[in-house]
Amino acid sequence: MALNSNAHQRNKVDFFSRITKFSPHFLLCILIVPVLGGLLSVLLPAFGWAPAMEQTTFGLHGFKALWQTPGLGQMVMLTITTGLVSTVLAFVITLLMLSAFFNSPWLNRIQRIFSPILVIPHAAAAIAVGFLIAPSGMISRLISPWLSSWELAPNGIFPHDSLGISIILGLTLKELPFLLLMALGVLAQPELGKKLKQQHQVALNLGYYPMTAFFKVVLPSLYPMLRLPILAVLVYASASVEMPLILGPNTPPTLAVAIMHWFQDVDLNLRIKASAGALLQLCLSGGLLALWLIAEKAISRLSHAPLTNGKRQYCDAIWNKVTILLTLLIIAFIGLALIGLILWSLAGFWRFPAPLPEHLVLLHFESAIAQMGNPLFNTLAVGVIATMFAVIVTLFCLEAEQLSAKPLSRFTSIIIYLPLVIPSIAFLFGLVWIQQLVHEQASFFNVVFVHLLFVLPYVFLSLASSYRRLDPRFARVAASLGTTPLNVFLQVKLPQLFAPILIAIALGLAISFGQYLPTLLAGGGRISTITTEAVTLANGASRRTSAVYAIIQMVLPLIGFMLAWILPKYFFKSAYK
Known part of the structure; x- marks a missing residue:
């Protein structure tokens, strides 16, 4: 036994x-x-080989159909600009917040505010932003009684603007907490975090202003740890579907949204064009990654002299005030978007331009x-x-x-x-x-x-x-x-x-x-x-x-x-x- x-x-x-x-x-x-x-x-269907559709001859007709698509150039430009600009904005604002509040208790408070936002799905975030910036949204309702005489909702360009500003706004607000929390996670590592804080303090003792000390001492060691999260954000932003579908234009949409529509179309032949479009999307995202890495190396070389010139400050007081104002605006924007979302879910009769519904109901x-x-x-x-x-x-x-x-x-x-x-x-x-x-x-x-x-x-x-x-x-x-x-x-x-x-x-x-x-x-x-x-x-x-x-x-x-x-x-x- x-x-x-x-x-x-x-x-x-x-x-x-x-x-x-x-x-x-x-x-x-x-x-x-x-x-x-x-x-x-x-790759294979994009070049014409799709046995399920009885197409077994290689060719370029998928790409030909793609090139003949009306507005393809606008789709490509919209994809590139929204993906790149939103990533740059989220990254720059992250650096400004870190540099302005480094070694400050306010950084932990901002972290507590932004942490719940991280778990909000992109679709929900897009809906909240759309409700806020729409012609009859919360911003218009708050402005109308005080700064205008609107009795009807104005003709606004947001959301669904042709320049993709609504998409950039939504992606920036959604990816900013992710990059900030990734950076704070790196700084929370016992050895690295302690080392960077000590180096930052030494720079302050040598007369460097806080924001300048961060960019000259902390950022060169911090950035390599953030490279992969940033690249992941750039790829997602350039190929996102939820945000552009809810906030973006329809004529034409971003390339990713167009590809999705082609793939879902009842005409199965459009799947060949969708496959070609997917390869184009892959090239666009890969090109943005390459552009980011090239820019990274160029900035690294160009910043060698500013990092070692011994200059103690670069208008730090002004940049600090700008960062504080920007942080408050972002927090207020996010808070107002969430409040608006809750109000719409409970609203009974809500005539424009009233800032609040006449009564709240649970019927919805x-x-x-x-x-x-x-x-x-x-x-x-x-x-x-x-x-x-x-x-x-x-x-x-x-x-x-x-x-x-x-x-x-x-x-x-x-x-x-x-x-x-x-x-x-x-x-x-x-x-x-x-x-x-x-x-x-x-x-x-x-x-x-x-x-x-x-x-x-x-x-x-x-x-x-x-x-x-x-x-x-x-x-x-x-x-x-x-x-x-x-x-x-x-x-x-x-x-x-x-x-x-x-x-x-x-x-x-x-x-x-x-x-x-x-x-x-x-x-x-x-x-x-x-x-x-x-x-x-x-x-x-x-x-x-x-x-x-x-x-x-x-x-x-x-x-x-x-x-x-x-x-x-x-x-x-x-x-x-």
């Missing part, structure tokens, strides 16, 4: 070891095969909740399955890293970012081609798998630092007492990682809840979620109903992060009773 028990125990240990060692390879397969397979499956919530049962179930089911799978794969990969006593290869570390630095619209179409060939009816599984591609990188990046900071002495003591690696993993490491795992789960759910294009394409329109419904309603439905769906979209990830914050306190409090 004892021999059987020992054999069973060894089998469990061997099974755990095999899974752990294989997990990094599995991670690579999950990320590489769909993304590169999707790119290949876009009751009507929407009665109809959102299926989308809500799909949202939760897809999010939970994709996130839990991502967490399990990540934990096994990080455990393999510790058991082998060496970090994951540089190749693996780069591949983790693959779905983030390649425009999703470029490889999603190809991946959908493959999924339809393999099993067209497995819509739910297809959506879960595609969500996993986007959830996995964020979950891994969220958990990696916490797992790698675990004190190895606990595992060594447990192993010296005869505890198997499996039990060390389950009983020693996972309890210590309870809070980080919950945060990773909340982050994964937030990422999944906000996926619009992957859900729409992989599900073939058959899997509706809160996000797909919100985007659909934002383009033509009642403003009040759209506001309700946008609020539900924001509340779902917020609940996840609240649970991630509350449960560890309850867990540890119960453990010590």
Whole structure:
């Protein structure tokens, strides 16, 4: 009996070891095969090879149809300008805030204000911004009683302006908190953060003004840590669908929105043009990445002299006041957008230019909740399955890293970012081609798998630092007492990682809840979620109903992060009773 028990125990240990060692390879397969397979499956139809449509002759008719598209040049320019300008604005404002409030308690307060914004899905953020800047939006309503004599909503150009200013505004406000929190996360690293703060203080002691000290001392060490997040933001901004679809023009739209329409058209021949357009989008995003890296090197060379010239200040007092004013305006804008969204969701009769509704009602919530049962179930089911799978794969990969006593290869570390630095619209179409060939009816599984591609990188990046900071002495003591690696993993490491795992789960759910294009394409329109419904309603439905769906979209990830914050306190409090 004892021999059987020992054999069973060894089998469990061997099974755990095999899974752990294989997990990094599995991670690579999950990320590489769909993304590169999707790119290949876009490449072939773009050049005319699409057996499913009985086209097996290579040619350039897909690109010819693309070049003949009316307004293609405007689509390309709109894509480039909105993606590049929004990224530059978000990055510059991030640097101004960091430099103005570095080593100040205000930086932590700004972080607390911006942190909840990070979990707001792009579609919900776009709806909120659209309600604010619309001709009859909150800004017009607040201005009209005091600075104008408007009795009817004015003819405004926002949203849907042809220059893409609304898109730039929405993307900047959404990506700014991400870049700021990424920078603060880097500065929170014990050794690096302490070193940079000490260097900043030394510069202040030498007579440098705070903002100048930040740019000359802190930024050169900080920027390399922010390069990948910035590039990911640039790729997303240049190939975004939700923001341009809700805030952008329709004649013509951005290239990504046009590609989506072509792919969904009942005329299947347009899918050939959509594939060619996806390759063009890939080239545009790649070109923006190359432009950013070239500009980075040029600025690095040009800034060598200013960094070493010993000049103590560059109008710091003026820039400090400008940054404070800009920060207050951004916070006020975001707050007003959210207030407007809540008011529209509760508004009864609300005549323009009244700043507030005549009365508040719950009718819109009751009507929407009665109809959102299926989308809500799909949202939760897809999010939970994709996130839990991502967490399990990540934990096994990080455990393999510790058991082998060496970090994951540089190749693996780069591949983790693959779905983030390649425009999703470029490889999603190809991946959908493959999924339809393999099993067209497995819509739910297809959506879960595609969500996993986007959830996995964020979950891994969220958990990696916490797992790698675990004190190895606990595992060594447990192993010296005869505890198997499996039990060390389950009983020693996972309890210590309870809070980080919950945060990773909340982050994964937030990422999944906000996926619009992957859900729409992989599900073939058959899997509706809160996000797909919100985007659909934002383009033509009642403003009040759209506001309700946008609020539900924001509340779902917020609940996840609240649970991630509350449960560890309850867990540890119960453990010590």
